[in-house]
Amino acid sequence: MAARVSVSAPPKEGEVTTGPIYRSNKHYDEVAFSNDFGEANLRIPVRRINLTDGTHFDAYDTSGIYTEENPELNLKEGLAKTRDSWPKASAVPAVAGSEEAPKVKTQLAWARAGIVTPEMAFIAARENVDPEVVREEVAAGRAVIPANHKHPETEPMIIGKRFATKINANIGNSAVTSSISEEVEKMVWATRWGADTIMDLSTGKDIHETREWILRNSPVPVGTVPIYQALEKVKGDPAKLTWEIYRETIIEQCEQGVDYMTVHAGVLLRYVPLAANRVTGIVSRGGSIMAAWCLAHHQESFLYTRFAELCDILAQYDVTFSLGDGLRPGSIADANDEAQLAELRTLGELTRIAKSRGCQVMIEGPGHVPMHKIADNVKWEEEWCEEAPFYTLGPLATDIAPGYDHITSAIGAAIIAQAGTAMLCYVTPKEHLGLPNRDDVKVGVITYKISAHAADLAKGLPRAQERDDALSKARFEFRWHDQFALALDPDTALDYHDETLPAEPAKTAHFCSMCGPKFCSMRISKDVQDYAKEHGLDSVEAIEAGMAEKSQEFADQGGRVYLPITAE
């Protein structure tokens, strides 16, 4: 694979998209870090958006070196293993103050021990908060830092409700379509537009190799659902799955550097019949696989019975649990039903076990939920799972719009994020219909950046509104280039504008094709402001003084200007 510097068309097979985003450049803020274990110079990436007035706006950036002007890429070697050079704290007890607890090296254990790691400091700079805030949230289990020791290429990020809402993009080939290099490009492409993490859900052949390529080149944490690969190993027959095969798969993936793993350990045998009379049964792949296993063996699954053992493997690498909701509702009719809630309670049990063994945990959530039932999901998750970060798929607020499920789910996603969900798994327009292509990935990512940002605004996160204000100010002042540059997707904004007014002078014109020059409300509004200032009518007091005078004048003349408005 080789680099290429153009974004107007998809790259050729074996290439990935590189180069800066419209009127932006990659900038690194330098942060000197030190703790008891050493020191490091942290380079915090930002997308620096250069404005026409000479100022700039720095935005959170997930795109890695791919958006540098001329990135030095070697896709076979992968990205620089930056985190390897950072000081590593020693192993500490999994539970703070506990002598007997196993000693582990996880962000959770370090946070509990009062240690601020370089990852925490990096995140604090990215999120513009005090490093102590990061440490506290991680220590409480309210936030996770998915950062496998064996994935040193990542730029650390945090998932927790006190921080900016994050989004995940699913990629991965299936038996039916797509190649390895396509998947690597999808990762680069998704992070270019703002994906905070990537899940590789490959189920086809070359599953190990695809993941290796993605991991070595990914600047963001990578998640997987290991049961998919395990199932490949038993040729697709769920009943043939064993703990040994699963364990081997987990270790293989931990060794590669996977940062978080979805584990459907909450699908208990007795919950399976609860899903029997649903409109859409079990819609989670992992959930249906585990349900099949449980029924075939008439036993609880090895994910549940061997959970403590599983924790100890993940803790060695500091791989974060994403406890899967195998019984999530797949339709409005099934939302918040007994099957879903029974599993969520079990995920709460498992959360406590994982945390007691030093593991970081987040909880996956629905699915399909009508708007009035969304907030309850967050309430129950926080109550039953000790406020572990919630990570939801949408939810879709209606079932009736296949082809537009990025939108049906953007509605649910914004609402559930406002209620406290920490990460949103994107849904593309192809959901329920087919595998997303490059365009679908971008639309999914941008749509979810919208939901996440809308929630951050509603939560009143410091800095969230700054970008809205900067863009709106540019809009009102007809700085078209700045409006495009500050947009989540400058290329599309520019294209749409240019469809009707492509000439360069239109980029500074005080109107657009929506209303034309005569009817542009913002132009008139600016004229109104100017007029008011010139005539000293720019305050309520001035207006009222003027009106009183005018009113008196007409009264003196016996005239009548203001027809009384009453409900005669």
Place this chain on the structure above:
Amino acid sequence: MAARVSVSAPPKEGEVTTGPIYRSNKHYDEVAFSNDFGEANLRIPVRRINLTDGTHFDAYDTSGIYTEENPELNLKEGLAKTRDSWPKASAVPAVAGSEEAPKVKTQLAWARAGIVTPEMAFIAARENVDPEVVREEVAAGRAVIPANHKHPETEPMIIGKRFATKINANIGNSAVTSSISEEVEKMVWATRWGADTIMDLSTGKDIHETREWILRNSPVPVGTVPIYQALEKVKGDPAKLTWEIYRETIIEQCEQGVDYMTVHAGVLLRYVPLAANRVTGIVSRGGSIMAAWCLAHHQESFLYTRFAELCDILAQYDVTFSLGDGLRPGSIADANDEAQLAELRTLGELTRIAKSRGCQVMIEGPGHVPMHKIADNVKWEEEWCEEAPFYTLGPLATDIAPGYDHITSAIGAAIIAQAGTAMLCYVTPKEHLGLPNRDDVKVGVITYKISAHAADLAKGLPRAQERDDALSKARFEFRWHDQFALALDPDTALDYHDETLPAEPAKTAHFCSMCGPKFCSMRISKDVQDYAKEHGLDSVEAIEAGMAEKSQEFADQGGRVYLPITAE
């Protein structure tokens, strides 16, 4: 103009799109109506969706005769003037029980007088409620039926929070682009996909003729903003506007059959300075025009001072007021500010005046509002404006995604509709950037159908969930054709599916390209259900009985199957 029977490509200049939607046919339910003034046979249109099991699903239908198999069209003549043959009630006092009130012929006055009109009966059948419910809601002013006596071509519909949430699509040419026949096609196209009303916002030349074509061919109510045409008459100089010019314009439009009109009568002179320090000033075209007038004349506008007179004109035709929010916020920063709320209070005053003169009234709302400030808008509107139906533009939940404002606003729209907004004005992907084309209109309409439907689900409207359940059932049973047919946009769902699996057998296959055959959770889930049934494991009791037995068996053998899961 002539008819054409294909939807795969835009029609030629002078033609409009006709023909049934995928696997559907236009069906009419016949309803015999009679009241003291006569009788009529009402034909209630539905989109009958034919399912593969021989049953059908009837959906609310806004598309007029254009979706019939072979509609008899004569675009120059227009649609049949069906309502002209219905019994018309006589004039009654504008206010029930009031002797002095002027006698008018409006749905509001009739409703107050206890008369169920054919329009109310038609609507009751469409909405599946008792006609008395319709009458009561109209009488209370909580719902409006925009139905100008001079627009007999419409199929009556209602806007009120107790009924299905409605959506409006704006069309209209501007000085910069588009032709008359394009606008008629946009109307046909928008109603095909579910627009409940159309606003013709034309500002270019041929404004009268464009509107005539649209009105004569529109099966849905048509709204306008008359100040736009008035401004054309004074060559674009707001200061030159006069009551006489405006009055002449209003009468011209009433005579043509416009069903509702946006009137920015709440922009008072003293409110103008309140908008001076906003990030985006005044973003409503009508609002900025009226503000300019007020400042130039240092007077309250003729819309305000002559409001009672205006009411009496509109009442003659039963044209519904849409009291415009000329000071609506155009950015997150300006949401719920003093300018906006001051105007809303004034709209409350005007509502009382209009209703006292027999006029139907709805209230326009924002704009740009962050999620946490949305519900207050509905609360204040209901409190200050006597629960007149709220009709909002989005609102956009963030400013930072030009090119995707159908989505930023779909989030706000769903939330504000759930809170009680009766009609949502769509926003297309071109918002802020350019004039929407045919594709943009469709995307805008479908997106807003999603928001409206999501809100109806959340409000628990009877029948809202039936379609979700029907579609989800089809999905779970791999009835692909039914899933497409029940979708808001079958064509797009089909296209997306066929991108990867175009062959006809894939339409009955028990998987899709998302997961491939081996990983399809719904296939596995169905297998699980079948297995559970075969083995008598389809209830919690059966599972528990089996587990107890198995557990005992292993205990007897001194074995241990279930590793205890505790937070050791």
